[in-house]
Amino acid sequence: MKQLIIGLALAISCFSYSQNCNYTFLGELKDFHDKSAIASATIFIKQKDKYIVSDLDGKFKIEDLCSGTITLTITHVGCETKTVSYKIDNDTFKTIYLEHHLEELKEVVVNSNLKTEHTSIEQAINKQVLENYTDKSLGDALNTISGVSSLNTGSTIVKPMIHGLHSSRLLIVNNNVRLFDQEWGDEHAPNIDVNSSNSITVVKGANTLKYGSDAIGGLILIKPRNYAAVDSLFGSSILSLNSNGRGGIINSEIVKTFKSGFYSRIQASYKQFGDFKAPEYYLTNSGLKNINASANIGYRSFEKGFDAYYSVVNNEFAILQSSHIGNVNDLVAAINSREPRVIEDFSYNIDYPKQNILHHLAKIEAYKRFKKLGKLSVQYDMQINRRKEFDLRRGDLADTPVIDLRLFTNSLQSNLRIDYIDNLKIDTGVLVRYQQNDAVSGTGVSPLIPDFDKYEASVYMIGNYGLNDSSDINAGIRYDYSRIEAEKRYNLTDWNETYNYDELFPEFETNTIENSNILTRPEFSFHNISANLGYSKQLKGNMSIYVNYGLATRVPNPSELFSDGLHHSAARIETGLLTLNKETAHKFAASLERNNPGFGFSISPYFKHIKDYIQLIPIGITTTIRGAFPVWEYNQTNAQIYGIDIDVNKKITNRFGYKGSLSLLKGENLSEDIPLIHMPSTNFTNSISYNNEELNDLSISLIHKTVLQQNRYPDYNFYTFDPILQEDVYVDISSTPPAYSLFSFNSSLSFKAFKKGTLKLEFNIENIFNTQYNEYLNRLRYFSDELGRNFNLKIKINY
Amino acid sequence: MKNIKSLKTIKLLALLFISTLVSVSCSSDDDDDDHDHEEELITTVTYELTNGTDVVTLEFQDLDGEGGANGTYTISGPLTANTTYSGTIELLNETENPADNITLEVEDEGDEHEFFYTSTVSGISVSKDDMDEDGNPIGIETTLVTGDAGTGSLTIVLKHEPTKPNNGTSADAGGSTDLEVSFSISVQ
Numbered sequence: 001m002k003q004l005i006i007g008l009a010l011a012i013s014c015f016s017y018s019q020n021c022n023y024t025f026l027g028e029l030k031d032f033h034d035k036s037a038i039a040s041a042t043i044f045i046k047q048k049d050k051y052i053v054s055d056l057d058g059k060f061k062i063e064d065l066c067s068g069t070i071t072l073t074i075t076h077v078g079c080e081t082k083t084v085s086y087k088i089d090n091d092t093f094k095t096i097y098l099e100h101h102l103e104e105l106k107e108v109v110v111n112s113n114l115k116t117e118h119t120s121i122e123q124a125i126n127k128q129v130l131e132n133y134t135d136k137s138l139g140d141a142l143n144t145i146s147g148v149s150s151l152n153t154g155s156t157i158v159k160p161m162i163h164g165l166h167s168s169r170l171l172i173v174n175n176n177v178r179l180f181d182q183e184w185g186d187e188h189a190p191n192i193d194v195n196s197s198n199s200i201t202v203v204k205g206a207n208t209l210k211y212g213s214d215a216i217g218g219l220i221l222i223k224p225r226n227y228a229a230v231d232s233l234f235g236s237s238i239l240s241l242n243s244n245g246r247g248g249i250i251n252s253e254i255v256k257t258f259k260s261g262f263y264s265r266i267q268a269s270y271k272q273f274g275d276f277k278a279p280e281y282y283l284t285n286s287g288l289k290n291i292n293a294s295a296n297i298g299y300r301s302f303e304k305g306f307d308a309y310y311s312v313v314n315n316e317f318a319i320l321q322s323s324h325i326g327n328v329n330d331l332v333a334a335i336n337s338r339e340p341r342v343i344e345d346f347s348y349n350i351d352y353p354k355q356n357i358l359h360h361l362a363k364i365e366a367y368k369r370f371k372k373l374g375k376l377s378v379q380y381d382m383q384i385n386r387r388k389e390f391d392l393r394r395g396d397l398a399d400t401p402v403i404d405l406r407l408f409t410n411s412l413q414s415n416l417r418i419d420y421i422d423n424l425k426i427d428t429g430v431l432v433r434y435q436q437n438d439a440v441s442g443t444g445v446s447p448l449i450p451d452f453d454k455y456e457a458s459v460y461m462i463g464n465y466g467l468n469d470s471s472d473i474n475a476g477i478r479y480d481y482s483r484i485e486a487e488k489r490y491n492l493t494d495w496n497e498t499y500n501y502d503e504l505f506p507e508f509e510t511n512t513i514e515n516s517n518i519l520t521r522p523e524f525s526f527h528n529i530s531a532n533l534g535y536s537k538q539l540k541g542n543m544s545i546y547v548n549y550g551l552a553t554r555v556p557n558p559s560e561l562f563s564d565g566l567h568h569s570a571a572r573i574e575t576g577l578l579t580l581n582k583e584t585a586h587k588f589a590a591s592l593e594r595n596n597p598g599f600g601f602s603i604s605p606y607f608k609h610i611k612d613y614i615q616l617i618p619i620g621i622t623t624t625i626r627g628a629f630p631v632w633e634y635n636q637t638n639a640q641i642y643g644i645d646i647d648v649n650k651k652i653t654n655r656f657g658y659k660g661s662l663s664l665l666k667g668e669n670l671s672e673d674i675p676l677i678h679m680p681s682t683n684f685t686n687s688i689s690y691n692n693e694e695l696n697d698l699s700i701s702l703i704h705k706t707v708l709q710q711n712r713y714p715d716y717n718f719y720t721f722d723p724i725l726q727e728d729v730y731v732d733i734s735s736t737p738p739a740y741s742l743f744s745f746n747s748s749l750s751f752k753a754f755k756k757g758t759l760k761l762e763f764n765i766e767n768i769f770n771t772q773y774n775e776y777l778n779r780l781r782y783f784s785d786e787l788g789r790n791f792n793l794k795i796k797i798n799y
Numbered sequence: 800m801k802n803i804k805s806l807k808t809i810k811l812l813a814l815l816f817i818s819t820l821v822s823v824s825c826s827s828d829d830d831d832d833d834h835d836h837e838e839e840l841i842t843t844v845t846y847e848l849t850n851g852t853d854v855v856t857l858e859f860q861d862l863d864g865e866g867g868a869n870g871t872y873t874i875s876g877p878l879t880a881n882t883t884y885s886g887t888i889e890l891l892n893e894t895e896n897p898a899d900n901i902t903l904e905v906e907d908e909g910d911e912h913e914f915f916y917t918s919t920v921s922g923i924s925v926s927k928d929d930m931d932e933d934g935n936p937i938g939i940e941t942t943l944v945t946g947d948a949g950t951g952s953l954t955i956v957l958k959h960e961p962t963k964p965n966n967g968t969s970a971d972a973g974g975s976t977d978l979e980v981s982f983s984i985s986v987q
Contacts, residue, residue, distance in 0.1 A: 326959065326976025333970065341973045392959060392975065395904035397839055444839055493868040515894050516863045566865050573865055624865045625841050627979030723954040723981035724917050724969060 021066040024091045029058040029074065032097040032302070032371060035420075041076035041098070074098060082302075097371065099302040116221065118464055118472035119534030121205030121546050121591045121604060123647075127198050127225075131796065132746070132764075135240045135249035135271055138172075138192045138200075142220065145202050146661035147604070147645035149680040152778040153187040155276055155787050156288045156317050157355070160190065161777070162204060163606060164641055164667050164679040165217030168557045173211050174222045175309050177363050180409040180435065181385040182449070184559035186779060191313040191359035191385065193292035195238075195251045195269045198225035204606065204645070205589040206532035206550025209460050209476040210415070210427060213530035214554035216585040216610060224309070229261045229300065236798045244766075244790035245287065246346065247273030261301045268293040274348035275318075279772045279788035284344045285321040285351050290314065306366040313359040318350040323783045324392050327627035328720045331571040331782065332729050340784045352398070356388040374418040374426075383409040386440075397444050404440040405449055409433065423466040427476075431458040437558065446517075448565050449558050450488035457481045462532075474534035482555050483525045488562055489517040505578060522561070526582055528553040542596045550587040556580040560614050560634045573622060575633045583636075585610040598651045605644040613639035615669075615677065618716050628720050630731075637671035641679070660686045666712065674714045680777060681710035681736070697750040704743050710736040710776045737774035737781060742767050754799055762794035840864045841901050843891040844980055846955060848884035848943055855884070857953065859980040862893060872980075877987040880948045886925070886941040888914060888955065890978070905957070906939060912977075914938030915956040915969040920986055922946015923953070935963040950985040 029038040037058030044051050045062060047070055054060045062070070071085045074096065082098055115122060123145045133141035139150040139158030151159045151166050159166050172179040172190050174197070181191045194200075201221040208215035235254035242248050251269035271290040275282045294311035322340030325331055334341065363381035370376065389403035415429035435454040439447030462476030495518050496502045502509065505522065512519035532550040539545060563576040591604040619633045643665035650658045662684040667676035689701035713736050719728040745765040753759035770789040774781045842864065846857040855878050861870030878884070890901035905912045909931030915938065916925035925943045927936035956979050961972030969976075 324975050326974075327979055329979065330976050333973070393839060394901070394908065394959070394977075491863050493863060622865070623869050625844065625859060625861050625870060625978055625980060626865075626976055629865065723952060723979065724915075724956070726919050726952070 021064050023065040023067065023088050025062040025065055025070060025086070025088065026091075026093040027054075027060045027062070027072070028093075028095045029054050029060070029076075030095055030097055032099045032369065035372065038076055038098055041074050044073040044075075046071040046073065072096075099369075116201060116203065117207040117474055117534070118466075119205075119474040119536040119546055119548065120203055120207040121548055121589050122201050122203040122207075123602075124199055124201040130194050130197065130200065131238060131794075132762075133194055134238050134251055134269075134794070135242065135247075135273075136194070138190055138194055138220075138222075141194050141200065142202060146647050146663045147204055147606075147643070147665075148202055149663075149683070149777060151186060151678065152775065152780075153189075154283070154286055154317075154320050154323075154778070154780050156273070156286070157187055157189045157319075159186070159188070160220060161680065162202060162218035162220075163608065163643065164665055164676070168214065168554060169217040170220060171208060171212045171215045171218075172220045172222070174311075174361065175224050175363065176365065176379060177309075177361055177381040177383070178211060178411070179361075180383050180407060181357070181359055182387055182405060182407055184557040187355075188387070189317075191315060191357055192222060193269060193290070193294070193311070193313055195249075195253075196224075196267055196292065196294040196311055197222040199223050204604065205534065205546065205548035205591070206552075206587055207474065207534060207548070208550070208552075209462055209478045209530060209532050210429070213458070213478050213480045213528050214552060215550075216552045216554055216583065216587070216608070224296070226300070227255065227257045227263045227265075229259055230257055231259045232257045234799065236796065238794060238796045240792060240794045242273070242790055242792050244787055245273035245276045246348075247271070247287070248792075260299075261305070262297075262299045264295075264297040266293075266295040272348070275344075275346050277346075277788050278785040279770045280785070281339060281343045282346050283320055283784055283787075284340070284342045284347075285318040285349070285354075287318045287348060287350055289316040289350060302369065304366070304368045306364065308362075308364045310362045311360075313357070315355070315357045315359075316350055317355045317357075319353040319355065320780055320783055321351065321353070321392075323780050324353050325571050327624075328571050328629060328731060329627060329722050329724075329729070331733070332720070332722070332731055335732055335782045352390045352392050354390050356390070356401075358384075358386045360384045372420050374416060374420060376414065376416045378412075378414045380412050381410075383407075385409075401443055402445050403448055404443050405447070406438040406440055408436045408438070410435070425464045426461065427463075428461040429459070432456070446489060446565070448563055450486050450562050452484055452486035452558055452562075454485075455483045470538040472534075472536045474536075475532065477529070477531045480528040480530070480553075481526070482528070483523070484555075484558070484561075485521070485523045486558070486562060487519070487521050488564075489519050490564075492516045492518050494564075495520070499577070499579075501578060508578075522578055524561070526555045528555065528582065541594070542600070543592070543594045546589075546591040546593070548587070548589045550585075550589075552585045552587060554583040554585070556582065556614060556634075563634075566629070571629065572618070573629050573631045574616065575631060577634050580614060580634060580636060581612050583610055583612050583614055597649070599649070601646070601648045603644065603646050605642075607642040608640060610639045610641070612636040613669075613676075615639075617677070617714075618718065621718070621720065627723075630718060630720075637669050639667065639669055639676055641665065641667045641676070655690055655692055657689050657691070658687070659689070660684065669714065675712035677714050677716070678777060679710065679712070681708050681739075683707040697748070699749075700745075700747045702743065702745055704741065706739065706741040707775065708739045713776075733782075736776045740771060740773035740775075742771055742773075743769060748794075753797065757797060757799040760794075760796040760798075762792070762796070764792040764794070766790040766792065840892050840894060841890050841978060842893045843889075843898075844955065844978060845889045845891070846886060846953075846982075847889070848878065848886045850879070850882050850884045853879055853882065853884075857982045857984070859982070860893075864894070872982060874982055874984060877985045878943075878945050880945055880986050882945050884943045884945070885928075886943045888939055888941070890957075902939060906937065909937045910935070910963065911960050912937060913958050913961050913963060913965075913972060913974075914941075915958065915967075915972065916941065916943075916953065917956075917969075918953045918984070919951035920945075920949045920953070920984065921951075922949070923986070931963070933963065945986045948986050950983070952981050953984050954979070954981040 039056045041054045073083045075081045137158040139160045142148045142160045149161045203219040208219040237252040240248040249271040253267040255265045257263040269292045274287045276286045291314045296309040298307035321342045361383045365379040367377035385407040387405045388401035391402045411433040413431040418426040433456040437452045458480045460478035464474045508520040508522045510519045534548045536546045561576045586609045589606040593602040594600045618630045646662045648660045667679035685705045687703040692698045722729045748762040751759045767789045844859045848855045856875040858873040892899040927938040928940040929937045956969045957977045958974035959977045961974035965972040
């Protein structure tokens with residue numbers, strides 16, 4: 001406004017003294033979407049150095065123009081600034097379209113209140129929180145959200161879990177690309193570098209159709225940052241050092257943005273840890289080494305834009321040496337012993353067993369807006385995932401992986417957002433995907449997951465209708481077709497007798513039989529329908545209420561269909577079944593939220609009924625040359641999972657604040673009337689923080705977390721004969737570890753550094769009291785305790 | 800001015816760091832299309848006990864490996880009471896042609912392996928006659944002495960990465976079990 005007055009004042013004091021200067025320019029400003037008039041926009045006339053304002057009909061008039069070029073810069077509250085030029089050689093009338101949707105300009109603001117959809121039940125973590133987890137994994141960062149837990153293999157392989165569901169029941173979408181990285185394995189953590197993202201949103205409700213039909217657990221959206229169109233070069237670096245594991249991370253990011261709308265960004269991190277330490281001993285062979293990098297380049301304007309993104313994640317995880325066991329009697333020995341069988345001094349060596357995963361992700365996306373319609377975006381993405389797992393082996397095979405899989409995924413998708421009607425927004429799109437798994441030869445073992453080709457095609461439509469100012473209704477439907485064509489060798493006895501496949505699937509057989517193995521070509525096609533319905537209402541006093549229903553269907557994944565082999569750390573043989581059907585889930589979720597920094601909360605109950613829930617359970621014992629092994633097989637039951645997530649934040653004084661959360665969950669196997677395996681137990685957190693902006697933004701917080709013992713678990717314990725002791729021994733694989741409480745301390749200070757930069761120092765302590773504990777959801781809980789105390793120092797520089 | 804300079808240096812260093820990592824993290828994949836045999840598998844264990852012309856063979860065979868059909872035990876006959884036998888164990892992978900002799904691999908990595916023999920028949924004792932490079936027993940070559948007549952089992956365990964030396968029991972040796980077979984034997 002001030003500028004306007006100055007501009008007007010300047011304009012009045014100006015004299016025009018050109019010769020042919022009596023043309024008139026009539027302009028009209030309209031909204032791009034619905035063509036409504038834009039009133040009170042400021043128009044700066046460059047040639048006249050003059051400001052004018054559009055009237056109620058969006059019109060404006062410039063008189064006494066000379067022939068030549070006229071350049072107008074139009075600004076309006078909530079609009080993208082637009083500059084246009086016209087040639088003037090006569091009286092002229094022009095309609096100029098402006099964009100007044102603020103959400104397209106969510107540049108710098110990190111706003112956790114901005115939902116992906118109006119009716120969505122979700123929670124987000126912003127960059128600041130992510131930076132605290134710079135040297136941890138995605139699963140660790142997500143663990144801070146109520147209702148989200150993780151299934152771990154040791155301390156570094158962390159698989160996120162939403163409401164007790166994980167692996168193929170969660171969709172992980174990184175930069176609008178659905179992650180495909182052999183997520184079906186329990187010990188396969190998602191290959192995401194938390195440092196490459198700006199915010200992460202966990203959608204617990206039903207608003208997931210745009211990304212897939214199978215989000216029975218939920219959706220994890222990893223989002224990059226949008227940049228403002230200004231000429232700027234900035235970056236940040238983080239160095240984090242830890243006492244436990246004697247390692248840390250260095251991460252750097254540099255961004256260059258241009259006024260024209262172009263931007264480019266590059267980021268890389270290097271992380272290394274040696275053997276971690278439980279309170280009483282080193283966890284021999286538990287370190288890791290990661291190299292991650294990502295880059296993107298793009299152009300954004302209101303009407304069109306593109307983004308090209310590439311990221312590479314190279315992870316090497318050591319797996320606790322003591323977890324490699326030969327048979328059930330070794331497992332019994334591990335369960336009965338209080339300590340791991342191998343305890344050595346600290347080392348940075350990553351020895352066998354270990355995992356080595358290389359994940360490439362590349363995408364290119366482009367969009368264009370059409371008047372009186374909306375925004376069309378088209379995206380192609382490609383991923384290559386190479387997973388090598390090394391075990392303790394004999395002789396020449398010592399350095400050869402036991403698992404070597406390469407998964408190649410290609411997707412082409414489009415989305416059309418129709419948003420020209422004021423209250424109605426429609427997203428509709430199609431997707432085609434081709435996936436190829438290659439069980440790379442040379443491992444010297446028959447592959448756990450066979451070679452396969454998978455084809456997918458989907459179409460969806462989601463509509464959001466604003467009933468009135470305070471309430472929205474959302475509905476969507478999606479159809480998915482998928483076809484899987486595999487090639488696998490089956491043991492002839494298994495094929496003909498154990499599973500009776502020769503009668504069930506004679507069409508899969510080929511005539512090739514060698515070494516008592518039959519070559520088969522299983523082929524499956526699936527048709528899936530999924531849907532969602534959502535309602536949201538804003539109430540008085542910053543309160544809002546959300547109700548969601550979702551129908552989700554999931555096709556059995558390759559591991560559930562085909563896996564066949566020995567799992568060393570579990571001392572069991574895992575067998576997939578070709579007879580598995582798809583899972584169908586009905587999800588109901590609701591949420592009552594109060595969004596207020598003084599006192600806010602969210603109370604979110606949910607209920608899920610899953611028909612033909614696929615689970616892995618023990619079915620018997622087989623005798624091998626290594627002794628007895630339990631056989632675990634995938635089967636299907638009906639299941640239900642329900643619970644409630646509660647979050648509270650309260651400002652105690654200006655400087656002291658409290659935050660708390662509670663997650664309660666029950667999972668039931670309805671067919672057998674027993675609890676479901678691996679369900680998170682009740683847990684709650686409390687934190688008290690102190691903030692003083694005047695004192696270098698000093699922040700101190702004390703955090704407490706308690707995880708109660710899971711008393712509801714299925715009893716899959718069994719007896720096995722120990723030929724040395726000449727007696728049956730009890731194998732207690734089901735009992736759950738006792739409750740535990742952990743305390744941690746965080747503190748940080750910020751300083752001004754360089755010209756515009758900041759320097760932030762952090763000092764943190766995890767597990768302050770060096771508490772010895774075990775977690776039910778850690779697959780290696782039989783072999784060692786969880787991590788002990790850790791001191792962490794972080795230095796962050798923004799420049 | 801100094802600040803601006805150091806800012807530039809930091810940006811330059813960061814860029815250098817990033818580009819190094821990017822170039823390091825790219826690697827190549829290669830592949831061919833053959834399928835894999837079970838190269839590591841042990842299908843057959845043969846423990847041969849000899850005293851002159853008195854030869855007793857204990858064999859366990861599971862040709863299709865873990866899963867599939869269960870393995871089979873073959874015992875050629877009873878052992879003679881109060882007799883000293885010299886024993887030799889042989890591990891084969893018979894899915895390969897010719898069969899792969901796994902005993903040789905175990906012998907090569909003698910310091911990382913050890914056989915353990917236990918019997919419920921009273922009077923049977925087994926001593927190990929071979930040594931690894933550190934002078935600890937391996938247990939491929941053994942001497943088995945029988946006592947009075949009786950029946951029971953003879954269990955053979957092969958441990959990978961055991962504690963060596965140990966007190967002679969597989970429990971004390973720890974490690975992971977590569978082999979665990981239990982023969983029903985009789986001494987007459």
